[in-house]
Amino acid sequence: MLTISRELVDKIVAHARADHPDEACGVVAGPAGSDRPERFVPMENAERSPTFYRFDSMEQFRVWREMDDRDEVPVVIYHSHTATEAYPSRTDISYASEPDAHYVLVSTASDEETPFRSYRIVDGAVTEEEVKIVESYG
Amino acid sequence: MAIEVRIPTILRSYTDGAKAVNAKGSTLEELIGDLESRHPGLKDRLVDESGLRRFVNVYLNDEDVRFLGGLGTPVADGDTVTVLPAVAGGAR
Numbered sequence: 001m002l003t004i005s006r007e008l009v010d011k012i013v014a015h016a017r018a019d020h021p022d023e024a025c026g027v028v029a030g031p032a033g034s035d036r037p038e039r040f041v042p043m044e045n046a047e048r049s050p051t052f053y054r055f056d057s058m059e060q061f062r063v064w065r066e067m068d069d070r071d072e073v074p075v076v077i078y079h080s081h082t083a084t085e086a087y088p089s090r091t092d093i094s095y096a097s098e099p100d101a102h103y104v105l106v107s108t109a110s111d112e113e114t115p116f117r118s119y120r121i122v123d124g125a126v127t128e129e130e131v132k133i134v135e136s137y138g
Numbered sequence: 139m140a141i142e143v144r145i146p147t148i149l150r151s152y153t154d155g156a157k158a159v160n161a162k163g164s165t166l167e168e169l170i171g172d173l174e175s176r177h178p179g180l181k182d183r184l185v186d187e188s189g190l191r192r193f194v195n196v197y198l199n200d201e202d203v204r205f206l207g208g209l210g211t212p213v214a215d216g217d218t219v220t221v222l223p224a225v226a227g228g229a230r
Contacts, residue, residue: 023228043225052228057195057202064222081229089229095193097148097223 001130002102002118004028004037004076009133013106013114015042016080020108023053023080029067030075036137037075037102045079052091053079076118078104086115088126096121102129141169141213144220152180161219166196167209169219184221185209193224 008028016024025045028037041063046056067073077098081089086107088096096103103119120127140160145153153159159177163169174181184194189209196203197220203211213219 025225027225047226047228049228051230052226054224054226057197057204057222057224060195060222060225061197061200061202061220065220077225079227084229089227091230092227095224095226097146097193097225099148 001132002037002076002104003035003132003134003137005137006133006135008037008040008076009116011040011042012078012104013116016106016108016114019045019080021050021082022048023050023082025053025055025077025079027063027074028076028078029070029072032071032073035075039072050082074098074101076104077101078106080106080108082108084109086117088119088121093121093124093126099123140215142218143169143173144218146222148223149180149183149221152177152183163213165209166198166203166207166211166213166219169213170209193226195222195224196220197222 023045026042029039029041030036044056044059045053047054086105099122103121105117107115116131118129118131120129140162142158143161144158161169161172163172170181170184185191190196198206198211198213199218
């Protein structure tokens with residue numbers, strides 16, 4: 001299960017809406033071992049594409065090093081699908097490389113609603129998990 | 139002195155869980171060869187017939203080696219090499 005604050009959900013959705021029709025992507029860092037997403041880090045989609053995303057390699061290096069220095073991990077790795085449902089594609093599964101991360105997918109295919117779903121992707125196997133949205137972590 | 143190679147979570151099964159290992163070489167290619175001799179299987183996750191794998195980022199100190207000399211990039215004692223799997227995907 002992914003437990004995430006309402007504020008972070010809103011930020012992810014706003015990023016996805018702002019970059020539509022291109023895919024938006026980013027991470028939410030949290031303290032190592034906590035499984036608690038805290039620090040919102042929107043990333044550049046180096047591909048600027050409606051059907052593909054890739055973190056810019058230099059930005060990824062800086063962000064990953066910053067997380068390392070702060071003893072954080074990428075608790076959530078998110079991206080949007082802009083014309084299809086919020087379910088991992090074959091590409092998403094084959095490139096998934098953080099076995100401990102919650103892979104969040106949002107879909108901006110509809111103007112009315114923005115589905116927000118979370119998955120574990122380990123060794124090519126996808127498991128959808130419940131998303132619990134909380135007002136604060138208490 | 140040696141070259142420190144920082145290993146991402148997903149590849150630590152090859153390094154007995156170590157976050158960083160030491161290796162030797164005068165180019166990135168030699169370094170990866172040396173890594174392979176200590177941590178068999180690692181090389182195949184980093185390179186294929188055409189060179190560095192497309193969805194693996196390798197950095198020498200603060201630079202992506204793709205912007206330096208790829209596998210031919212010179213490396214020296216005291217350098218740090220960081221491996222990060224690219225974060226990528228998409229609807230297709």
